[in-house]
Amino acid sequence: MAEEKPKLILRTVKVGERGQIVIPKDIRDFFDIESGETLIITGHKDKITIMKEEIMREMSLQILEKLEENENE
Structure with missing residues (x-):
């Protein structure tokens, strides 16, 4: 049976002097976020x-498609 993904992930991060934040490694791994992305x-x-x-x-394209469908009705 496949492992169920958690519904909520909660971590704290600090904002650095230059306004930067670091995304914790476990969250980057979970969401498959790679350096430079x-x-x-x-x-x-x-x-x-x-x-x-x-x-x-993807979300933007879905919205545009839905708007187009509504225009054609």
Whole structure:
């Protein structure tokens, strides 16, 4: 049986003098984040989200496809 992924991962990080944060290794491994990879940071009100660029691209394409479907109805 495949190992079930956790629903929540919680870690603390510190912001350095230059505004940099380090993503802990276990989180980089879990999300398959590699050195040099581009991530997207979004913010809304008091929340910050970090996601892989490819995920944001896929989500954007899905939204555009849905909008196109609605226009054709």
